[in-house]
Amino acid sequence: MSFTFRVDLRGIVDLLSHHLYATPRVYVRELMQNAVDAITARRLGEPRAAGDIWFEPPERTGDGTLRVHDTGIGLTEAQVHDLLATIGRSSKRDDLGFARHEFLGQFGIGLLSCFMVADEIRVVTRCGDEPTVLWTGFGDGRYAVELPAEQRAAPGTTVTLVPRRGEEHWLAERTVRELATLYGSMLPIGVRVGAGTVTTGLPPWESPPGESPAARWARLAGYAQEAFGFTPFDVVELAAPEGGVRGVAFVLPAPANPAMRVAHRVYLKQMLLAEDVEGLLPPWAFFVRCVVDTTELRPTASREALYDDSLLEQVRETLGSGLRRWLAGLAATDPSRLSTFLQTHHLGVKALAVHDDEMLRLIHECWPFETNVGPLTLAEFHDRYGVVRYTSSVDEFRQMSSVAAAQGIPLVNAGYVYEASLLQRLPAAAEDVVVEVLTPADLSMRLEHLSAEESAAIRPFLALAQRVLDRQGVEVSVRAFDPPSLPALYLLDGEAAFQGDLRRVQADADELWASLLGAVATGRDERPRLVLNHRNPLAREAMNAGDEQLTTYAIEGLFTQALLLARQPLTPAATAAFNQSLLGLLRIALEGRS
Numbered sequence: 001m002s003f004t005f006r007v008d009l010r011g012i013v014d015l016l017s018h019h020l021y022a023t024p025r026v027y028v029r030e031l032m033q034n035a036v037d038a039i040t041a042r043r044l045g046e047p048r049a050a051g052d053i054w055f056e057p058p059e060r061t062g063d064g065t066l067r068v069h070d071t072g073i074g075l076t077e078a079q080v081h082d083l084l085a086t087i088g089r090s091s092k093r094d095d096l097g098f099a100r101h102e103f104l105g106q107f108g109i110g111l112l113s114c115f116m117v118a119d120e121i122r123v124v125t126r127c128g129d130e131p132t133v134l135w136t137g138f139g140d141g142r143y144a145v146e147l148p149a150e151q152r153a154a155p156g157t158t159v160t161l162v163p164r165r166g167e168e169h170w171l172a173e174r175t176v177r178e179l180a181t182l183y184g185s186m187l188p189i190g191v192r193v194g195a196g197t198v199t200t201g202l203p204p205w206e207s208p209p210g211e212s213p214a215a216r217w218a219r220l221a222g223y224a225q226e227a228f229g230f231t232p233f234d235v236v237e238l239a240a241p242e243g244g245v246r247g248v249a250f251v252l253p254a255p256a257n258p259a260m261r262v263a264h265r266v267y268l269k270q271m272l273l274a275e276d277v278e279g280l281l282p283p284w285a286f287f288v289r290c291v292v293d294t295t296e297l298r299p300t301a302s303r304e305a306l307y308d309d310s311l312l313e314q315v316r317e318t319l320g321s322g323l324r325r326w327l328a329g330l331a332a333t334d335p336s337r338l339s340t341f342l343q344t345h346h347l348g349v350k351a352l353a354v355h356d357d358e359m360l361r362l363i364h365e366c367w368p369f370e371t372n373v374g375p376l377t378l379a380e381f382h383d384r385y386g387v388v389r390y391t392s393s394v395d396e397f398r399q400m401s402s403v404a405a406a407q408g409i410p411l412v413n414a415g416y417v418y419e420a421s422l423l424q425r426l427p428a429a430a431e432d433v434v435v436e437v438l439t440p441a442d443l444s445m446r447l448e449h450l451s452a453e454e455s456a457a458i459r460p461f462l463a464l465a466q467r468v469l470d471r472q473g474v475e476v477s478v479r480a481f482d483p484p485s486l487p488a489l490y491l492l493d494g495e496a497a498f499q500g501d502l503r504r505v506q507a508d509a510d511e512l513w514a515s516l517l518g519a520v521a522t523g524r525d526e527r528p529r530l531v532l533n534h535r536n537p538l539a540r541e542a543m544n545a546g547d548e549q550l551t552t553y554a555i556e557g558l559f560t561q562a563l564l565l566a567r568q569p570l571t572p573a574a575t576a577a578f579n580q581s582l583l584g585l586l587r588i589a590l591e592g593r594s
């Protein structure tokens, strides 16, 4: 023996209002949607049938109810029993149960959303010449069907909502107008609330006949300002035929945080789905906000988001290609505008270029990197100097740029976010490009060694210097290098810096932490290096000073100056050395005068 499920409507309404719909305001959308579908259905048989949807708010009905009148196909008595009395039953599916293309609705639950604001729903409906039917549904799950004496003058439907106590404000004229405008302003069928029309007709990307490009730009800029709160840098036309998607993307005029959620305004068959739809574009396209209409993508049952299926994935890909084409077009036709775009959105484009060859080529050709021979794009750098030599940290660049320049080594600073990864990936995207990282260790290898006699002459000085700098954890050496104006060079490569930090933290940490940190430590003693310049007259004098005290002050002074030039923080030990050296040297200088 089989039974039919019975449904407790109160439970369903609770489910809808608390778990499916984010807010009761969707009831206006659901009513409008049913009216539009009913008019569409009528026009399938009567193409010239009038299309009119009219909300008559309580301020006009005078009895506290909201009425919605439409000139749609209406329902017969049998359909009322079948469709209105069965949750989940819809007239908008085909024989196989799929959503029919021409209709907005499909789930057979929309009308129930009215119970979030109403205790009682009355539907007075007439289909063709059939008798008028009155269906009354109550929030507790009962319903009644009558054939009233009074007949509707014309086919169509009037839905009346009797407000739930405390929810009257949802039915007020102002609220209904606001919501009908929000959801329905783009509908192709006229919608009125009270005495005013809320539909505006054309979607924003559709130009009225004879509109000039300048007027179109001004209109779209106005739309972006109103909808998203900014005047766009540019407007990109969007289309993805497989998803029946048409629309425009507005390029943000200011940097956007790539990690922020990117939400777009999406219409489904010209009815607003939501203003914060995610997943329409690839995640890298964070520099645009879109408004689009789709005829093919599927909504979730709440109609507040798009169903994330393979069609949406395909649409994302197509829309992403459109944006890439726009960028490539800008690069080809208006490089200065592209440069303005990159100044604003370079972080995002770089993030994208980490995975995307086309974007990487864009960066290669258009983004000026900091180099020790002035700002240059990587393409320019490569044309001029062949190998693209780079540092992968800003600190290393600062330490090495002037010395490298003096050695005739052009150097790119790839120390900012994503840049080192981009440089590493560059050979895969741009043919013939050779890249090479330059570390402080590489650079020091390239500095000229002293002759055997020179080395012998400074041996006592070097031993003293190493003793002094052991207190700073620094390795000292002497080389001859350009520029001669530079007395000393402080070199610390990334790994050595990390290991140094680790050792310091380990020394201060408790036992547990210290052993955990020990697991990360390599144990290699890669100390920072101070390379004194044999070509620098002052450094040479320090090497030959003879007096141990004076030499110590000089070593400490040269060390702290090199540290500051490399923009390294002064540790307590370095600060002490700095003070000692400055005061000592001052005293000696002043005593020398008296």
Ligand SMILES: Nc1ncnc2c1ncn2[C@@H]1O[C@H](COP(=O)(O)OP(=O)(O)OP(=O)(O)O)[C@@H](O)[C@H]1O
Residues within 6 Å of the ligand: 030, 033, 034, 035, 038, 070, 072, 073, 074, 075, 083, 084, 089, 090, 091, 092, 104, 105, 106, 107, 108, 109, 110, 111, 112, 157
């Ligand atoms: N104004 C109307 N005119 C004619 N028929 C209507 C009207 N409103 C509702 N109906 C009928 O009642 C059925 C159920 O409506 P309901 O809004 O619950 O679901 P739906 O529109 O089919 O789907 P969805 O849940 O996706 O909105 C509809 O399929 C339609 O046949």
